[in-house]
Amino acid sequence: MSMQRKETVIQFGEGGFLRGFVDYFFQKLKEKELFDGSVVVVQPIEKGMIGELNKQNCEYNLFLRGIDKGEVVDEHTHIDVISRCINPYTEYEAYEKLAENPDFRFIVSNTTEAGIEFVSDNKLEDKPAKSFPGKLTQLLYRRFLLGLKGFIILSCELIDHNGEELKKCCMKYADLWNLGEEFKTWMETENDFCSTLVDRIVTGFPREEHEALCKRIGEQDNMMDTAEIFHLWVIQGDHEDELPLVKAGYNVIWTDNVDPYKKRKVRILNGAHTSMVLGAHLYGLETVGECLKDEKVSALLKKCIFEEIIPTIGDTQDNRNFGEAVLERFANPFIRHLLLSIALNSVSKFKARVLPTILEYKEKYGSYPQGLTFSLAALIAFYRTDAANDGEEIVAFMKEASVADILKKEEYWGQDLSPMLDVVQKWYDCIEAEGMEKAYGEVLA
């Protein structure tokens, strides 16, 4: 039973992604007898899902489905590698005590793009510090005072240089809280803040299939998770000796530079998602699978990937193969990826995942890429509707402001996008006047 296994991993985050990715690996390593520990989940924010997880003894079922090397795969895994879940807001002592157990060796986190932040009013005495790096610094400091070994920290947030950014925030807390140079040196030398790149489409709780899947496994599971088979975890560092993921047969790369993998994934896969889903929603579709079956939407998707994104980031065989694989993954008939779930917080996603390609394309070819520019117009049209789900201020502004004012908004885009006004306005007017179907026809013409 997992309760009796020693606890070796502290996991910040109980979301669908970590449970469908990292916990799957720990579970499989355990089954292959390559890992003899268990995972303690820490809920990073006050409200979350650990109550539900606790009700199920921290166990849940994961369904991985798709086509792998031409074969249909439908893999069910009962995950029981989590020994307990802690809410540091209501159980601070239990949280603090984690630092005292010398068996803990790994820390993993996915606190979304918002989680790795330095909030200057957090205090060492807070129970707990509000931000994730604040909480982590509290834990590390206690560990340091006890003279124990540091951690291998695997940060899975989808921001650039996630491990380094997390370390920077912890160092800032060390300064703010006057924790001393010796502690900072210990953080630097005894801990490895690894940047990592994660890739797996995790579709989370299967609302529509839940009942059928419960019947299939003969149990009620309210924390069920679903994902594709494909996975890639690129980790900056080399801890295969302690975490034998490659030996276990997983698609894991230990490297000294995660950046090229990250760029390829974020620009091609995430860029394709973000540039596709808003227009496709306005066109009346609901899932990524439906987009791939639709002639117009899939044609625009291919145009964006193969004529705009890949030529911009590098027209290499590797990038083309990745682009082809993305199309296959999006067409996965076994998963239901909702456009509206991908559409969440699209303004910041567009800035990070699509805009850099548009600007680099312009730099390289002297004109704006039509497909991706069209997707910015579709984004604006989408934010006019009630389907937009983003920060309150963003939703309110995007609903009413003119295209020109939206493009000027440096806080959203990192720069004034007025030079794009003509082309974005043209597509926006086309979408509003003719409707999405005709607009697709025009951009593809």
Ligand SMILES: NC(=O)c1ccc[n+]([C@@H]2O[C@H](COP(=O)([O-])OP(=O)(O)OC[C@H]3O[C@@H](n4cnc5c(N)ncnc54)[C@H](O)[C@@H]3O)[C@@H](O)[C@H]2O)c1
């Ligand atoms: N679902 C996927 O296919 C997938 C794949 C790769 C990466 N990701 C990334 O993983 C992240 C989480 O996705 P998910 O599907 O698990 O979402 P989720 O909503 O199921 O879980 C979100 C998790 O983040 C934590 N969190 C939210 N806001 C936070 C904050 N401000 N500070 C600290 N913690 C915070 C929550 O407590 C929760 O543990 C997303 O940012 C996404 O970009 C998702």
Ligand SMILES: O=P(O)(O)OC[C@@H](O)[C@@H](O)[C@H](O)[C@H](O)CO
């Ligand atoms: O998870 P998000 O909301 O940041 O982005 C939506 C998707 O693009 C994303 O979840 C991808 O499916 C994932 O990044 C694949 O590894």
